[in-house]
Amino acid sequence: MENINKIEKKWQKYWDEKKSFKAINGGDKKPYYILVEFPYPSGAGLHVGHVRSYTAQDAIARMMRMQGYNVLYPMGWDAFGAPAEQYAILNHIHPKEAVKENIKTFKGQMKSLGFSFDWDREFSTTDPDYYKWTQWQFLQFYKHGMAYKDTVPVNWCPHCKSVLSNEDAAGGVCERCGSQVEQKEKSQWMLRMSDYSEDLLKGLEDTNFADRVKLGQINWIGKSQGVEVDIDIVGGGKFSIFTTCPETIYGITFFVIAPDGKLIKELMERVENKDEVNAYIKETSLKSAMDRTELNKGKTGVEVKGVKAINPVNGKEVPIFLGDFVLGDYGTGAVMAVPSHDQRDFEYAKEHGLEIIKVIDCGDISEHAIEKTEYMGHDYKMINSEEFNGMTVDLAREKISDMIEEKGYGRRVNNYKMRDWIFSRQRFWGEPIPMIQCPKCGWVPMNEEDLPLLLPDVAEYEPTEDGESPLANITEWVNCKCPKCGHDAKRETDTMPNWAGSSWYFLRFMDPKNDKEFASMEAMKYWNRVDWYNGGMEHTARHLLYARFWVQFLFNIGLVPNKEMIWTRVSHGMVLGSDNQKMSKSKGNVINPDDIVKEYGADALRTYEMFMGDYQMDAPWSTESLRGCKRFLDKVERLKDKVNDQTGFTQSLEVIQNKTIKKIEYDLTHMGYNTVVSGLMILANAYDDLDSITKDDYRLLLLLLNPIAPHITEELNEMIGCTPLCEAEWPSYDEEKIIENTKEIAVQVNGKLRGTITIHIDDDEQSIKEKALECENVMKHIEGKEIVRIIVIKGKIVNVVVK
RNA sequence: GCGAGUAUGGCGGAAUUGGCAGACGCGCUAGACUUAGGAUCUAGUGUCAUAGACGUGCAGGUUCAACUCCUGUUACUCGCACCA
Numbered sequence: 111m112e113n114i115n116k117i118e119k120k121w122q123k124y125w126d127e128k129k130s131f132k133a134i135n136g137g138d139k140k141p142y143y144i145l146v147e148f149p150y151p152s153g154a155g156l157h158v159g160h161v162r163s164y165t166a167q168d169a170i171a172r173m174m175r176m177q178g179y180n181v182l183y184p185m186g187w188d189a190f191g192a193p194a195e196q197y198a199i200l201n202h203i204h205p206k207e208a209v210k211e212n213i214k215t216f217k218g219q220m221k222s223l224g225f226s227f228d229w230d231r232e233f234s235t236t237d238p239d240y241y242k243w244t245q246w247q248f249l250q251f252y253k254h255g256m257a258y259k260d261t262v263p264v265n266w267c268p269h270c271k272s273v274l275s276n277e278d279a280a281g282g283v284c285e286r287c288g289s290q291v292e293q294k295e296k297s298q299w300m301l302r303m304s305d306y307s308e309d310l311l312k313g314l315e316d317t318n319f320a321d322r323v324k325l326g327q328i329n330w331i332g333k334s335q336g337v338e339v340d341i342d343i344v345g346g347g348k349f350s351i352f353t354t355c356p357e358t359i360y361g362i363t364f365f366v367i368a369p370d371g372k373l374i375k376e377l378m379e380r381v382e383n384k385d386e387v388n389a390y391i392k393e394t395s396l397k398s399a400m401d402r403t404e405l406n407k408g409k410t411g412v413e414v415k416g417v418k419a420i421n422p423v424n425g426k427e428v429p430i431f432l433g434d435f436v437l438g439d440y441g442t443g444a445v446m447a448v449p450s451h452d453q454r455d456f457e458y459a460k461e462h463g464l465e466i467i468k469v470i471d472c473g474d475i476s477e478h479a480i481e482k483t484e485y486m487g488h489d490y491k492m493i494n495s496e497e498f499n500g501m502t503v504d505l506a507r508e509k510i511s512d513m514i515e516e517k518g519y520g521r522r523v524n525n526y527k528m529r530d531w532i533f534s535r536q537r538f539w540g541e542p543i544p545m546i547q548c549p550k551c552g553w554v555p556m557n558e559e560d561l562p563l564l565l566p567d568v569a570e571y572e573p574t575e576d577g578e579s580p581l582a583n584i585t586e587w588v589n590c591k592c593p594k595c596g597h598d599a600k601r602e603t604d605t606m607p608n609w610a611g612s613s614w615y616f617l618r619f620m621d622p623k624n625d626k627e628f629a630s631m632e633a634m635k636y637w638n639r640v641d642w643y644n645g646g647m648e649h650t651a652r653h654l655l656y657a658r659f660w661v662q663f664l665f666n667i668g669l670v671p672n673k674e675m676i677w678t679r680v681s682h683g684m685v686l687g688s689d690n691q692k693m694s695k696s697k698g699n700v701i702n703p704d705d706i707v708k709e710y711g712a713d714a715l716r717t718y719e720m721f722m723g724d725y726q727m728d729a730p731w732s733t734e735s736l737r738g739c740k741r742f743l744d745k746v747e748r749l750k751d752k753v754n755d756q757t758g759f760t761q762s763l764e765v766i767q768n769k770t771i772k773k774i775e776y777d778l779t780h781m782g783y784n785t786v787v788s789g790l791m792i793l794a795n796a797y798d799d800l801d802s803i804t805k806d807d808y809r810l811l812l813l814l815l816n817p818i819a820p821h822i823t824e825e826l827n828e829m830i831g832c833t834p835l836c837e838a839e840w841p842s843y844d845e846e847k848i849i850e851n852t853k854e855i856a857v858q859v860n861g862k863l864r865g866t867i868t869i870h871i872d873d874d875e876q877s878i879k880e881k882a883l884e885c886e887n888v889m890k891h892i893e894g895k896e897i898v899r900i901i902v903i904k905g906k907i908v909n910v911v912v913k
Numbered sequence: 914g915c916g917a918g919u920a921u922g923g924c925g926g927a928a929u930u931g932g933c934a935g936a937c938g939c940g941c942u943a944g945a946c947u948u949a950g951g952a953u954c955u956a957g958u959g960u961c962a963u964a965g966a967c968g969u970g971c972a973g974g975u976u977c978a979a980c981u982c983c984u985g986u987u988a989c990u991c992g993c994a995c996c997a
Contacts, residue, residue, distance in 0.1 A: 322917065322918070325916080326916095326917080326992075329915095329916060329917080329992080329993070330992090330993085332993090332996070334996075334997085336997085351997075352996095352997065353997060354996095355997085366997090409995085433995090435995040435997090436995080436996095436997075437995080437996075437997090440996055440997080441996070441997060442997090444997090445996095445997045446997080447997090452997080453914090454995065454997085455997090525996080525997085527993090527996060647991075647992085648991090648992090650992095651992070651993090721925090722925065722926085723925055724926075726918095727918090727919075728991095729925070729926090730924095732924080732925065734924090734938095734939050734951095735924090735925060735938065735940095736939095737939085738937095738938050738939055739938080741938090741952090742937095742938080744952085744953095748953090776929075780929080782929090784925090784926070784937085784938095785926095785927070785936090785937080787937080787938085788926090788927075788936070788937035789937085791938075792936080792937070795937090854933090855932095855933080856932080856933035857933090858933080858977085858978075860977075860978090861932095861976095861977065861978045862978095863933055898977085899977075900977095901977055903932060903978095906932050906933090907932045907933070907978080909978060910977090
C-alpha cells in the first residue's frame with residue numbers, strides 16, 4: 111500500500127469520529143469488561159511490551175464487539191510515583207506538568223497503534239476528580255477502624271535523608287548514592303490487611319484466575335496452621351511461641367527470641383549479661399540493614415543469662431537465647447527450638463553447644479536434623495515424650511495439640527505471613543492522606559465534603575532533614591484548623607503509596623464521570639465485574655492482592671456489588687531485547703514502537719507481537735520475524751487481485767474456512783494469539799493456491815484478521831466496496847462443514863510409521879484394517895510375522911502389532 | 914533453602930484429548946523474473962546414513978502408541994527469602 115501511515119491515520123480518525131468503541135452503560139447487549147493494566151506514563155514512552163498485551167486484549171475486544179457484546183475496554187494513567195517527582199525536582203517544575211507531557215506522548219502512541227479503547231472514560235490517578243475518591247475511600251478505612259498509626263522500622267539513607275523502599279535499598283545500599291542504609295523507626299499509617307488473610311484466601315474460589323496467579327496469591331498470604339503455646343518464665347513473666355510442629359514439643363532444649371522484639375526489652379532488668387545482650391542487639395540493628403543472605407552463614411546469638419523459661423508440657427527449665435534469625439515483627443517474636451527436628455535449630459545448637467533431644471524415632475541425627483518433611487507421613491514412633499511415647503507422629507501431633515488446649519497451655523491457631531499494609535510514603539507526588547493532627551483531639555479525619563485535599567501548586571520542594579515528606583516544608587499547606595474543635599492543627603504530610611490509586615481504578619472505569627460517588631452501584635451492577643484482566647507477572651502478587659483487599663473492604667461496607675470484582679486474571683510474558691535480555695537503555699537493545707510503526711506500520715507490529723510466541727512467556731524481539739509478518743500482510747493485500755465477480759464461497763475452501771473461523775474464536779479466547787496468526791497465514795496460503803477467489807472468500811479473511819490488523823483490513827474491505835468491518839458481524843461457522851469426507855491417516859507397524867492410507871468417513875473398522883494391510887510398505891514390514899492385533903483409532907491412526 | 918515455571922531444528926515456536934513430532938514464520942540453499950532487491954514466484958531445508966536408523970534437557974518406567982502420563986535427575990528463569 112502506497113502510504114501505510116496515511117491509511118492508518120484515516121481509519122483511526124474514522125473510529126474516533128464515529129466513536130466506534132464507545133461503551134454505554136445499559137442496553138440490550140451483553141456487557142463484557144476487558145481490562146489491561148493502565149501504565150505508568152514514564153518519560154521513556156510506550157514500551158513494545160505494552161503493545162503486546164494491549165494488542166492481545168484489543169483483539170478480543172474487537173472480536174467480541176463484532177459478536178454483539180457491549181465491550182468495555184478502557185484506558186487510563188497510573189501517574190503518581192517517584193520518577194515523575196525526581197524529574198520534577200531536577201527541573202524545578204511541578205510533577206503534574208511532566209505527567210501531562212508523558213500522558214500526551216503515551217496517548218499519541220496508543221492511538222497510532224489503533225487500540226480500540228473507549229477514550230471517553232480516560233482518567234489519571236493524579237486527577238483531583240479521581241484522587242478525591244481515593245482519599246474518600248481512605249477515610250472509610252479509617253472510620254471502620256481499618257487504618258491506624260504504628261511505629262515501624264523503615265530503610266533510611268542518612269546521606270540522601272530519605273526513606274527508601276525495599277527495592278531502592280536492595281543489598282543494604284542506597285540505590286541513588288551508594289551509602290549504607292540504616293533502619294529507622296517511623297510512625298506510619300497502616301491498613302489492617304492481615305484481618306483479611308482468610309477472606310483473601312477463600313475469595314480465590316470465586317475467581318477464575320490462572321492457577322499460577324492463584325498460587326502467587328496463596329504464597330503471599332502464607333497461611334500456616336499450628337499451635338500457639340504460652341511459656342512461663344522462671345521468677346515471673348511469660349511469652350508465647352508459635353509452632354507448626356507441636357509433635358516435637360518435648361524436644362525443646364532452648365528458646366530463641368528476637369533481638370529487635372519487645373520481649374527482650376521487658377526482660378532487660380533481670381538480664382545478668384546486659385552488656386553482651388545490648389551489644390548483640392546493636393549488632394543486629396546494623397545487620398538488618400545489610401544484605402542478610404551474605405551474613406547468614408553462621409547462626410549467631412547470645413544467651414540471655416539470668417532468665418530461664420519453662421516448657422509447659424514437662425516443666426523443664428531451658429535457657430533463652432537471642433538470635434537474629436528470629437524476626438521481631440513476625441509471629442510472636444519468639445520460637446521454641448527443637449534441634450533434633452529442625453535444621454536451623456540444629457545448627458544453632460551445634461554452634462552454641464546445646465543439648466539435642468530426639469523425640470521421633472527416625473534415624474541418625476548426628477549430622478543434621480530430621481525435619482518435618484522427612485518424618486511426616488511415615489509410621490515413625492514417638493520417643494522421649496512421656497505418655498505420647500510409642501504413638502505414630504501423625505497421631506501424637508493431634509493428641510499433643512489436644513492436650514495443650516485442654517490443659518490451657520495454648521491453642522490451635524492459624525498464622526499468616528501477610529502483614530498489615532504500610533500505607534505512608536514520605537513523598538510529594540502521591541495522594542495526600544486526608545488526616546489532621548490536632549493538639550487537643552489527636553488524629554481527626556477531614557470532612558468528606560472538603561475533599562479533594564489538593565497537592566500544593568509549588569515548584570520547589572526539597573526533602574526535610576529528618577526524612578519527612580517534602581510537604582512538611584510547605585507551611586501554608588500544613589497549617590490548618592481542626593475540623594472538630596477549630597483549634598490550630600497540622601495536616602498529615604505523608605502521601606499514599608503508588609498501589610493506592612491502582613487498587614480501585616477498574617471500578618472507576620465503570621462510571622468515570624460520577625461526581626457524587628466513586629462509582630454508582632447501578633453502574634457497577636451493570637458491568638458486574640472485570641471479566642478479563644491482563645497484566646504483567648510482576649503485578650500478580652502484590653497489586654492484585656491490594657486490589658482484592660480494597661474491593662473486599664468496600665464490599666463489606668456495602669459499596670460494591672461483589673466481594674471479588676475481577677473474574678479472570680492472566681499475565682503475559684515480557685518482550686525481551688534481541689539479545690534475550692531485558693530491554694534497557696544501558697544495554698542498547700530497546701525497540702521503540704514509534705520507529706516500527708513508521709517503517710512497517712501499526713498492523714505489522716501488532717501482528718508480529720501476537721505471532722512472536724506463547725503469550726504467557728517471555729519472547730525475544732526479532733526484526734527479521736517482524737518483516738515476515740509484514741510480508742504476510744502484503745500477501746493479504748495482493749490477494750485482492752484474485753477476487754472474481756462471483757458471490758458466495760468457493761466450494762473447495764469450505765472446510766478450511768469453517769475450521770479457521772472456529773480456530774480463531776477458540777484461540778483468541780484461550781490466549782493462543784500466535785496460532786491465531788499462523789491459522790490466518792494458512793488460510794491466506796490456501797487462497798493463494800487458487801487462481802481466483804470470491805469477494806465473500808476475501809471478506810471472510812479480512813474479518814478474521816481484523817482484530818489483529820484492523821487498519822489494513824478496513825482499507826482493503828472498503829476497496830472491495832463493503833461496509834466497515836468495525837460495524838460488521840463476526841462470521842459463524844458450520845460444524846458440519848468442518849468434517850472432511852476423506853482423510854489421510856497414518857499406518858504404523860509396532861508404533862513406527864510405515865505408510866499412510868486415505869479413508870472415507872463412512873469406512874468401517876474392517877475395511878480400514880484391510881486398506882492398512884494392503885499398504886505396500888506395511889506389507890513389507892509384517893512379512894513373515896504374526897499379527898497380534900490391529901488397533902484402529904477412528905479418523906486418527908492404525909497400528910498393526912506384530913511378533 | 915522454599916515455592917512456581919521452563920527445556921522441542923540454525924532461530925521464534927506448533928502439536929485443544931496419549932495417536933504421522935517440527936504446523937506457521939524467520940534464516941539458509943538452489944533456481945526464475947530483474948539494472949537492482951530488505952520485492953515477488955518455484956523447489957528444498959531435524960540429524961546420520963544406502964534401503965534404514967536416531968531424534969522433544971538427562972536416566973528409567975507405564976502403554977499397541979509418550980513432547981504429552983509416572984519416578985528420579987540436571988540446567989536456567991521468576992517470586993519469596995533465617996516465616997518458627
